Amino acid sequence: MTNDTKLLVAFDFDHTVVDGNTDTWITKAAPGGDSPKALKDSYVTGHWTQYMGRVLQHLHSEGVDASALQQVLQGLPYTAGMEQLFQHLAQCAAHCIILSDSNTQFIEWILQDRGHSSLFSKVYTNPARVSDQGQLLLGPYHSHSCPTCPVNMCKRLILQQHMQQHVLRSQAPYCRVAYVGDGSNDLCPAQSLGPTDIVFVRAGFALDKLLQKPEVACSVQAEIVRWQTGHDILQRLQAL
Template sequence: MGDSVFNCCYVPHPPPGDEAPARSRHTAAADMASSSQPPIPSDKRFLIFFDFDETLVDETSDDMVVQAAPGQTLPGWLKDTYQPGHYNQYMQRVLAYLAEQGVTESQIRAVMEKLPATPGMLTLLQFLRTRPPQDFEAVLLSDANTFFVEAWLRRASARPLFHRIFTNPATFNRDGRLVMRPFHSHDCPRCPENMCKQSVLREYVTRRAQERGRPYERVLYVGDGANDFCPATALGPRDVAFPRRDFPMHRLITEMHEAMPGEFRAVTVPWAGAEEVVQRLRKILAE
């Protein structure tokens, strides 16, 4: 990966590791140290991360699930419980309210399955689907939850594209309530308390470099939100950040370029339609 920041994480002869989910720096390290599984072989050249809300899909799934509520709205008292930086806890209350109103698993799944893809995204997914298997390893990194993400991916026939999915765990309990838990804890002041995407990205890239016995040529990141800016700051000068044009990730990158020239090291390729991502990926493959 040349000048990528992740070359500092490359370990030529690693201890064997498995594919346990990233939870915290200490947990991931313990998993790798204790596992007896052999390294996972991989000839992938490029690692590409995708956000979900307003990146793969053209909506925010947490907002759209309200369509399953009576009257397709939430009561004011519930909306008033939201506090900045604590969205995960707020969504837990929203999902509890939906269960109390008799909203079923099938109703929530139906809402998720109808989420529209962002412009050009199905073209991008089809491009990845038709590439030789050694080209891309795709990972989904989202602050949504497993049920929302899996429902849409399976409906779009896109689930097999993703080697791993990192998102907040969510399962239905015996009472029919979708119970969501925070993904992990962290100490990043920039991110919501339930997920720092940079922490997840760094752990995963380090782990896979050890399992593969070599780093990726480049790490690519496709996103839109403020919480996608944090992981993008960890990319190196040969890596590529794909922020959705005029969304928070793009604005924050632009502001960093203006305020601290040279601090944001990745190549930046804004996109309005995901066909623009395909065009850049073709160029990368041709280099």
């Protein structure tokens, strides 16, 4: 595969690369291993990042600092077959990116711990930093006008901008885009892909349930491939 005909593989992170949700996994570090009901009830649909800011503030008030969060997150397992998939993508020199509603710190801690940071040329996610007091501070990725996506992130817009920047750099588009995800916020980028692209949909999760509706499935031009492990994705990519 030449430099101007690269395959782009775009990954979601939670319930895709890792077999769980980083944002809910960290509550294992809380006293009692869970968040108070009043805090959970404060979540407003589409405003998850603001909610997570309150969760992180609560954890810090309970004496849980960033180092404790890092330790807990390093126990979050990869989805089965992901490491083998990553090895293949590194060998075939595909371009790999992450588009995630998690945050920079959570993803960095996990990828660095397992030696996969260098595989991804870009990680598009919510910015996070550790304060001088050891609290993890979280912000939104961007603002946008998409009516269907969370207020802090439209993955379609991010994916399109990434692809446009690639064309400017290489003077050629990607030969094919493979999008790997599981959640409802992965539908918008999936709908932006063309008939030569592939959307890998994790079986049994929110995106899969959405695409079982005929009126939703017909809005996706790309080939839809249901997957349970990274081995399923690897098998389809090897057949390209």
